[in-house]
Amino acid sequence: MSDQSLGKPRPLGRVILLSVATGMLYYGWYKYIIQEELRRYNGYGWTGIMCLAPFVLGVVVPQALRIFDPDVPGWFGWFSLLGIVWIYIVQFRLYRTLNELYVQAGMKEPLVVWWLLVPGLNLIVGLRQIHFLSQYWAKKQGTSIHDALAESIPLLSVNV
Structure with a gap:
């Protein structure tokens, strides 16, 4: 496996x-690029576009039509x-x-995939995914990465 096929560690x-500084635009980029990296590394999987486009189109298009076209019924929104269901499918596949x-x-597996379905825990498992993917890439590259935020909260960083 060449270093080119490895993903980039990105601390939580x-x-x-x-993500906050860019109004979540960076998070969209993050979701796109990690899918691309995983696909390149594994040799299979969904592309970043395949993961994000249905979500964006599924959320934006119905809302835009409902807002800007008076002939579109309100229930169309x-x-x-x-789109929201799609992102859950994508997240399930990513965690797995x-x-x-x-x-x-x-x-040991770091993520409890079914947490995705529980409000509150879905955020925790998402944050753990960011941390543990970053740690995985660092280990594969023979380095370590300090993730101050995740390491300060054991629930996010401990893989027991």
Whole structure:
């Protein structure tokens, strides 16, 4: 496996800071690029566009039509739920993929995938995904990465 096929470690604190500073635009980039990196590394999987485009289109298009076209019935906005369901599917696949990478490397699975379905825990498992993917890439590159935010909150950084 060449270093070119490895992803880039991105500490949780940095992902959150850049996401907030850019009004979540960086987070969209993050979601896109990690899918691309995982696809390149594994040799299979969904592309970043395949993961994000249905979500963006599913949320934006129905809402824009409902707002800007007076002939579109108000209930049409509910089609945005399809975009939201899509992102849950993408997240499920991502969490499962990360767990598989850890198992293949002889490590314990870091994510509890079903947390995705529980309000509150879905945020925790998402933050853990960012941290543990970053740690995975760092280990594969033979380095370590300090993730001050995640390391200060054991629930986000401890893989017991």
